[in-house]
Amino acid sequence: MKIEVISARLEDVKADSVVIQLFEGTEAPEIAITLPESIKKEIAPSIERGGFRAKLGQVLPTYPSSVSVAGCFMLLGLGNKQDFSLEAVRQAHGYAIIRAKEMGMRNMVIPIPSLPPYSVPEITSSVVEALSLASYRFDRYKSKVEDGKQPELIQLLVGSDVKAMCDAAAREAAVVSEAVKLARDIANMPSGDLPPKKMAEVAAEVGRISGFSTRVIEAEELERMGMGGIISVGKGSSNPPVLIIMEYDGGGETYAVVGKGVVFDSGGISIKPSEKMEEMKYDKSGAAAVIGLMKAVAELKLPIKLVGIVPAVENLPSGRALKPGDIVRFRNGKTAEIISTDAEGRLILADALAYASEMKPKAIIDLATLTGACVIALGTHASGLFSNNDGLAEALIKAGEKVGERLWRLPLWKEYFEQIKSEVADMKNVGGRPAGAITAAAFLMNFVGDGIPWAHIDIAGTAWTQESSPEKSYIPKGATGVGVRLLVEFLKSRSERS
Ligand code: BES
Ligand code: ZN
Ligand code: ZN
Numbered sequence: 327m328k329i330e331v332i333s334a335r336l337e338d339v340k341a342d343s344v345v346i347q348l349f350e351g352t353e354a355p356e357i358a359i360t361l362p363e364s365i366k367k368e369i370a371p372s373i374e375r376g377g378f379r380a381k382l383g384q385v386l387p388t389y390p391s392s393v394s395v396a397g398c399f400m401l402l403g404l405g406n407k408q409d410f411s412l413e414a415v416r417q418a419h420g421y422a423i424i425r426a427k428e429m430g431m432r433n434m435v436i437p438i439p440s441l442p443p444y445s446v447p448e449i450t451s452s453v454v455e456a457l458s459l460a461s462y463r464f465d466r467y468k469s470k471v472e473d474g475k476q477p478e479l480i481q482l483l484v485g486s487d488v489k490a491m492c493d494a495a496a497r498e499a500a501v502v503s504e505a506v507k508l509a510r511d512i513a514n515m516p517s518g519d520l521p522p523k524k525m526a527e528v529a530a531e532v533g534r535i536s537g538f539s540t541r542v543i544e545a546e547e548l549e550r551m552g553m554g555g556i557i558s559v560g561k562g563s564s565n566p567p568v569l570i571i572m573e574y575d576g577g578g579e580t581y582a583v584v585g586k587g588v589v590f591d592s593g594g595i596s597i598k599p600s601e602k603m604e605e606m607k608y609d610k611s612g613a614a615a616v617i618g619l620m621k622a623v624a625e626l627k628l629p630i631k632l633v634g635i636v637p638a639v640e641n642l643p644s645g646r647a648l649k650p651g652d653i654v655r656f657r658n659g660k661t662a663e664i665i666s667t668d669a670e671g672r673l674i675l676a677d678a679l680a681y682a683s684e685m686k687p688k689a690i691i692d693l694a695t696l697t698g699a700c701v702i703a704l705g706t707h708a709s710g711l712f713s714n715n716d717g718l719a720e721a722l723i724k725a726g727e728k729v730g731e732r733l734w735r736l737p738l739w740k741e742y743f744e745q746i747k748s749e750v751a752d753m754k755n756v757g758g759r760p761a762g763a764i765t766a767a768a769f770l771m772n773f774v775g776d777g778i779p780w781a782h783i784d785i786a787g788t789a790w791t792q793e794s795s796p797e798k799s800y801i802p803k804g805a806t807g808v809g810v811r812l813l814v815e816f817l818k819s820r821s822e823r824s
Contacts, residue, residue: 327458327461327476327478327480328479328480329457329458329481329496330481330482330496331450331481331482331484331493331496332481332482332483332484333483333484333485333489336362336365336437336483337362337364337365339395339396339435339481339483340395341395341433341434341435342396342397342398342432342434343397343398343399343400343429343431343433343434343435344396344398344399344400344434344436345399345400345402345419345422345434345435345436345437346359346365346369346399346400346401346402346437347402347403347404347418347439348373348378348380348401348402348404349403349404349405349406349407349410350380350381350382350403350404350405350407354373355373355379355380355401355403356380358404359437359439364394365394365395368388368390368394369388369390372386372399373401378401378403380403380404381403381405382404382405382406382414383402383403383420383799384402384403384421385400385401385402385403385425387400387401387429388401395435398431400422400425400426402422403418404418412444412449412729412730413730415444415449415452415453415456416453416455416459416730416799416800417456417798417800418456419436419452419456419457419460419799419800420456420457420459420460420799420800421460421799422436423456423457423460423461423476423480426477427461427475427476427477428474430474430475432475432477432478432479433477433478434480435480435481436453436480436481438450438453438482438484440485445488446484446485446491446492447491447494447495450482450484450492450496450499451495451496451498451499453482454482454495454496454499454500455502455800455811456799456800457480458499458500458503458507459503459506459800459801459807460799460800460802461476462507462510463802464510464511464804467516482496498626501625502622502810502811504621504622505618505619505621505625505810506618506807506810508614508617508618509611509614509615509617509618509619509805509807509809509810510614510804510805510806510807511614512525512528512610512614512617512618512805513607513608513610513611513614513615513789513804513807514607514608514804514805515607516607517589517590517607517610520589521565521589521640522560522566522567522587522589522638522639522640523565523566523568525568525570525587525589525610525613525636525638526540526542526568526638528617529570529620529634530542532617532620533572533620533624536620536621536624536625537625537627538574538620538621538624538634539573539574540570540571540573541573542570542571543568543569543570543571544566544568545557545560545566545567545568548567548568548569551657551681552655552656552657552659553656553657553677553681554654554655554656554677555637555654555657555662555673555674556639556673556677556678558648558652558654558664558673559639559648559667559670559673559674560640561647561648562594562640562641562642562643562644562646562648563640563642563644564644565589565640567638567639567674568638569636569638569678570587570613570636570637570638571635571636572616572617572620572633572635573631573632574620574623574624574631575631576624576627576628576629576630576631576632577629577630577631578630578631579630579687579820580632580633580686580687581631581632581687581688581689581691582632582633582634582635582682582685582689582690582691583616583619583632583633583635583690583691583692583693583813584612584634584635584636584637584675584678584682584691584692585612585613585614585615585616585617585634585635585636585692586609586610586611586675586693586694586696587610587637587638587674588609588610588638588640588670588671588674589607589609589638589639589640590606590607590609590640590641590642591606591609591641591668591670591671592606592641592642593641593666593667593668594641594642594648594667594668595648595649595667596650597643598668605790605792608695608789608805609641609671609695610638611693611785611789611805611808611809612692612693612694612695612785612789612809614805614807615693615807615810616635616636616693616809617634617636618809618810619632619634619809619810619813619814620632620634622810622814623814623817626814626818628817628818628821630817630820630821632817633682633685635681635682636678637674637675637678639670639674641668647667648667648670649667650664650665650666650667651663651664653751656673656677656680656773657676657677657680657773658676658680658773660676660752660753660772661751661752662676662748662751662754662755662769663748663749663750663751663753663754663755664755665754665755665756666755666756669756669766671694671696672696672769672770673755675692675694675696675770675773676769676770676773679773679774679780680773680775683775683778684775686775687778688779688820689715689718689778689779689780689781690774690778690779690780690781691718691722691782691813691816692780692781692782692783693783693785693809693813694782694783694784694785694786695785695786695789696763696767696784697762697763697784697786698762699759699762699763699766700763700784700787701787702762703736703763704734704787705787706787706788707732707787707788708732708733708734708787708788709726709732709733709734709783709785709788709808710733710734710782710783710786710787711723711733711734711735711736711781711784712735712736712763712764712770712771712781712782712783713735713738713779713781714738714771714779714780715780715781717779718779718781719735719781721819721820722781722812722816723735724819725813725815725816725819726812728815729811729815731788731808731811731812733783736763736767737764738767738768742757742765743768745757745758745760745761745765745768746768746769753769753772755769757769763784763786766784767782767784770782783809785808785809788806788808789805790805791803791804791806
């Protein structure tokens, strides 16, 4: 599927389908783009007939009676004008491409509407993301792919005055979308085919192509470095743990991102119920997002230094596994009493956060499918945000709003730290059922160096979509790749600021 930006008159194009965006109106739908009279006339009967309300994502294929610029005009609902946002653009155009695929369209034209307060390049970018992300399938294990074919060519029509800017926006959006798809691939991979060392190889390979370096620290050295959290969680599996460190140098300030890379979370000795345990292959979604983010930032050549840190482990029970009651010592010297071996994410992140802090970065952000409690609190509609810094939290929330990956901040009051006090160690790894997402974040905060702005993003509810959740057009079932677009946007805003 080739996507290109062109500047031409709609009357002069030739395609087998042209998308026409409309808003839901009080009486009839309202066309959202400037159209030549001839085309308006051709689609008027279909609009007036009344069946098409232009609800968000609603698609009505109409076929002009005379020879026209296209064999089909695909009327596309953008929903209510009051609710319009870039997210509506993404949702709507995601549905457009899904329908186009079903209808076997080979060659499409999408005029990009000008809809303030959003700029035409911004809308172009959202359209490209939607087209690219809605077409994603994890089908590498299928002998036969049943899906329809994608269009060969999609041309985005813009005015000549903004063509250059839209070109750049489209190129950037394509880079970011590929990075999101890489993150989805990594998270969707069965753990049997992606043990920690393999994940490190994938990261190194991506780095070679995209332009960042990768170091892989293996178990023996982790032991010497005092990474007791990663070692203890990893020791139950015959696939040894690793710490993956990716570095991109675009000059400028250093940011660190940390991703939970539990390739499979059985719970360990505190074993999980077997129902839905297969979903725990997604427990590496934080790591997947960090690797995707490194790819995007390196390819976009953002003027920052970015360090991606992924502790990768497999949490399994065995004769060598970590046990409740054990006490673990981490990289920064602190200790924790193990109450549940299923609260393993915080143990590996503890070492990674302590290590990241040693680099004294401008900020540390971690992404983790950390707690079921976060899913109970926010469902699948937002990721949990926890931070020791208001400015950082606000910037992340703003980036999330823009890209359609919402964050909701929860408090880190000192009372929550009381919940994880231990009789025998500096802390315990579980603070009881109340506020489970917060006590997990409080645990992590013990490993962030003094004065370093830090944010923890719990993506347990947003990292993958299940059968039961309504499918979003550009987020097919399975891994979502959440975090990549969010942090690209955040880092872009930071690099523009300086
Ligand atoms: N990976 C899970 C968290 C999780 C659960 C993510 C369900 C998405 C869906 C994590 O390692 C875990 O098991 N957390 C426990 C912590 C508890 C033992 C304090 C949980 O949330 O139940
Ligand atoms: Zn667990
Ligand atoms: Zn886990």
